[in-house]
Amino acid sequence: MTPRFGYGKIAPRIGRRAGVPIAPAGADALAVCSWEAGAPDVTEETISGGFEMRPGSRALIAGCFAHQDPLVFPTRAECEARLEHTCTAWRRWLEERTCEGPWAQAVERSALALKLLVFAPSGAVAAAATSSLPETLGGERNFDYRFSWIRDSAFALDAFLALGCSPEARAYFWWLMHATQLTHPRLRVLYRLDGGARAPEWTLPLAGYRGSAPARVGNAAVGQLQLDTYGELLQTAWLYATATGHLDADVARRLAGLADFVCRTWRRKDAGIWEVRSQPRHFTQSKMMCWVALDRAVRLAGQGLIPHRHAERWRSEMQALRDFVETRCFSERQNSYVRFPGSVELDASLLLGLLHGYADPDQPRLRGTVEAVRRELGHGPFVRRYTGEDGLSGTEGAFLACSFWLVECLARCGHVDEAAGLLDQLVALANDVGLYSEEIEPDTGEFLGNMPQGLSHLALISAACALHQQDRR
Template sequence: MTATPPASGRSSQAADAAQPVRKKGYAQLRDYAVIGDGRCAALIARDGSVDWLAWPDLDSPSLFAAVLDPVRGGRFLLQPDVPYTASRRYLPGTNVLETTFTTGHGTVRLTDALTLPDATSLAPGRELVRGIEGLAGSVPMRWSVQPRFSYGTRAPHLTHRAGVPVATFGPDAVAVCAWNAGQPQLTGNAVASGFRSEAGTQAVIALAYAHQEPLVLPTRTECEARLDHTTATWRQWCADRTYTGPWREAVMRSALALKLLVFAPSGAVAAAATTSLPEEVGGERNWDYRFSWIRDSAFTLDAFLQLGCAPEATSYFWWLMHASQLTHPRLNVLYRLNGGTRAPEQVLPLSGYRGSAPVRLGNAAAGQLQLDTYGELLQTAWLHATAGHRLDADIARRLAQTADFICTTWQQPDAGIWEVRSTLQHFTQSKMMCWITLDRALDLAARHLIPDRHAPRWRRERQAIADFVDTCCFSPHRNSYVRSADSDDMDAGVLLGLLHGYLPPNDPRMHATVAAIQQTLQDGPYVARYLGADGVPGGEGAFLACSFWLVEALARCGRTDQAVSLMDQLVALANDVGLYSEEIDPTTGDFLGNLPQGLSHLALISAACAIGEATR
């Protein structure tokens, strides 16, 4: 039986107040919001606790990791010291979070941001600013900064500099600056205090960070000015976006969430801001997603172009070209945000979210063969070039060599888009994307954008791939493309090959495949990734991106009414501030997997735009 979807996420209007609940120290994943500055990101629970923050970069070791271990992980707690309810929103058009605490003694508003530097003052290397405003009454507040460096494995050395508490470990230093928020006390391995928030008063607590550089101690005026500057900068960025359809609020929130995953120093886009949040509570499907996956590249570039994010699209494309050059002609499945290729998998000594172990650092999928990535690369280059951007001679040559590589490689089995850790197979979606590789290469060559000397071979191999897919990967029993050659298992990943153009939208096989996926993998708004084993024990929830891919496929097939209905249901599955994780438990509605999940938000944007194109 399908669960009733949770209330719709509302990113610019505070949702109904609720009393935050933790079980054995863990908040629900649905209760997290994210803030960021283009270099790092923090997860903040509904109860005001910063439970995840990695400094100085998105993929750095964590300073706070209570989401993975409430005892050893560390956190920054800030909340009323009396019973309360909490409602939240993002300030409209921003990634600045506002939480309103309501108590029997009065009301307090908390504003959180990882601030963006401005040109008016010397800023710390990284800065978290928390503003506390008394709205009514007199509310006792308590706060505690519990830094635990290096994924909770290193307790801080606490001291004072110029009267300000500072936590240090090796080359890292964090200052705890507080104004009108009580006198900070060094207690054990924490900096803590309490105060009363009176109506009309304002307090500020800021964390200032330095890594192998002098620690800047900001003033209150500078912190408040950067908070205002950060709010204004986000609003300007959001105002420049071009989507105007019926799901604008959800699309804009997805765009803002995606922007938090863009690593500004390089232009790379991380798959998620976290590591090891489980696909099954208590299970071992816990992966580090703080890398940039080639499989997401076409959706990423297309979303940037659809939303009018030209600088982000250009930066991401050139990062992708640079990173892939390091391993050419082979592609890594994923790359580090700085373009590096090493991602050895390690296990961290943390208990894991609600006992979901192991907690992993790195990702062993980096060394897999996933043939679909080559199609994603050529599709991305094709989108970039057909949007009017240049391909220089070296990139054009490498793209042609990638097509040559696929001509000699497409017949191999691979790990597929879902990164199976069992026997390699001839996955249908992988073969479809090999076809896309050669099809896009032929189109670019016809446009005289890449060398065409091997075009006849590309054409022959493209036909050979199509013959294999249509003969071996289409099941007469299912009347559908299936997961792999000579199988009857269903796989929603096949939708990606169709969405990228393996078949035209009016082809009967595309319509039949969409119908078969609805029949076998869909349950209400939820769509499972596949039926079949993948070599990893345990189960998982419904994969949100698959649901949005189904929306897009329905729209392209002309079934707009069904697409709109499913889209409305999926928009309602966001949490109270409009964010999505990787998966949802269809029975409880609980979030599963890392968050915010870039692919979920990318697929939402793509689905909304596809419906817009279909209705036009």
């Protein structure tokens, strides 16, 4: 290993302390402790070594890190005890989950991935654990996903509730309310895991994964207008209120304020759910989710959970949104909703119109959209996000969450056998520990993009639960 700090800017001078290799760098320090793992080779820049394992043998290597604290070398007994405690805690947590049905094991692995992405100090759920893993090898579509996206919020809370993760659901919801309070009534596309709203994007002087530059820190999408986020947040609040039966008074007022903001803002163009870096447009899915936002606000007001004084305006704007989508965003020739008015492009995010209740599964236009997405964007079990330009060069892989959304849409439309077959194919694509990346190369099956990708696992959980429920009817 060649330790570097500050995203590669700081190269520590490696040495030894009490025989242990250490890499100090200002307020930070790294040590590599090992037992029965051979003798480490240490130079001024590297720590390396090799050893042979045989059946029944046991070796242990521990990377010990300190930030503004003394660098403490643990004993082997301490490391073994921590490892055992960690394994026991994770097994106990998994035993408490409610995973049923033929895909229970895949759901369990996805639950573990979701739990791993939780930032314990705040309750936030990171979109992924990595930055700048490319969506195409050698391409520029390399982004930092170590933030929490509003886009993922409804799926995250729904998954926590379905899995019996009440503490995680409460922590996540209150983190979400805290973070969005700081920017009210405007929602940021994403927030830092500590709830902060700043995430300026900058490029690192690194070659990138397998030569895929640029390597980025931060995400410029934070400053975009994405109207779909208001639907996701109000849907999240609806799920939480339905599960708990109440909302805090201050939260209730802010949710009503968000609905008012949607009424004032939905006619604007935006960057859409996929955060395109081309010119803003009137993305159909964004308008659908604005309708969902106002629908959930009306429902919450009807139950006395948020102030209702502007409910009539919410209903009026819901109808205006419905008229916009139905008169301008549907193609008779394709029998499908399109990516934006006047286009012939398709977008797999339109599947969320069905999943989030813009219309019922028996609505012919939504059913036609499901078929069009499968026909035009499908490639075997894979689904690409959209057709058309997005302001970036090159191509990308198939987006795994979209494939799981298609499974759930097929199940809700009554095509249970087709949905089950597709889910079987997708579950078989997981790696050896049940993890999924953001995307996949359809021709080779190679994972692309950041990993593990929370949205991929959230979509798997949602699809498996929906299909299991349909199967039991």
